[in-house]
Amino acid sequence: MTTMKDAASEFLAKKRIAVTGVSRNPQGHGSNAVYKRLRDRGYQVYAINPNADRVEGDRCYPDLSSVPDDVEAVVIGTRPELADATVRECVELGIRHVWMHRGPGAGSVSAPATEYGRQHGVSVIDGGCPCMFEPTADIGHKIARLVLSATGNVPRTVKNP
Numbered sequence: 001m002t003t004m005k006d007a008a009s010e011f012l013a014k015k016r017i018a019v020t021g022v023s024r025n026p027q028g029h030g031s032n033a034v035y036k037r038l039r040d041r042g043y044q045v046y047a048i049n050p051n052a053d054r055v056e057g058d059r060c061y062p063d064l065s066s067v068p069d070d071v072e073a074v075v076i077g078t079r080p081e082l083a084d085a086t087v088r089e090c091v092e093l094g095i096r097h098v099w100m101h102r103g104p105g106a107g108s109v110s111a112p113a114t115e116y117g118r119q120h121g122v123s124v125i126d127g128g129c130p131c132m133f134e135p136t137a138d139i140g141h142k143i144a145r146l147v148l149s150a151t152g153n154v155p156r157t158v159k160n161p
Contacts, residue, residue, distance in 0.1 A: 004149075007125050007158035008133035011097050014072035015043055018064055020086055021077030021108070022047040022055045030101055030129065031077030032056060037131050037138075038075075046071060064089050073097035075130060076108045083110035087117040087124070095122070096161075102127040102153050103144065118161045128154035 002010075017038055021031035036056055038045045046069075047055045050062040061067050064074065064086070074090055076083050076098060083100055087110075090098055098117055100109045109126045117124040130136055132145035132154065148154040 001157040002160055003157055004125070004128065004155050005133065007123065008128070008130070010123070011073055011099055011125060012130060012133060012136060014097055016046070016069055016072045017043050017075060018046040018048050018061075018067060018071045018073075019075045019077060020048040020082075022049050022052075022060065024049070024052045024055055030103060030107075031075070034075050034077060034101065034130055037136050041136050044069070064093055064095065071095055073099070075099045075101055076113075077101045078108055080106060080108055080110040080113075083108055083113035084116065087113040087122065090117065090122055091120040097123050099125040099130055100127065101129055102148075103129060104148065104151075104153060107153070118159060121161045123158070123161055125158050126155060127152075 019031050019035040022035045046067045047060040049060050052060045076086050101107050102109050114124045114126045131141040
């Protein structure tokens, strides 16, 4: 087991991160907020949405295999039932770091996808948000982290693969 803080630090040490579920209509979409925050903090980010050519003013890719650069990590911001296909694609591509976004609701966490990833050597963070941890955190997300840690939506530890 790894502490959530250590797992987040390891994930956020990666510099080329894809974000799935980034929408053409950004209002209320957590994926868009994560995408913009990572981009604004100097990460090379890749928007993934099979139904869009551009989001947040940037090129969008239909899937991870379409990204021209090596992706080091993936934030899953889609419905949980889509997480399995994304984790399987990560395994196929050799991407070893996945974060399933989760705020106050169900988020993107899928237990079967989490288990599959871990069984195949992927470090899977199953809850919370990258914006809750340094170097991407803001005060609102830090407060949310405290509250959501109490409810279990942000795990206290992350199981190693």
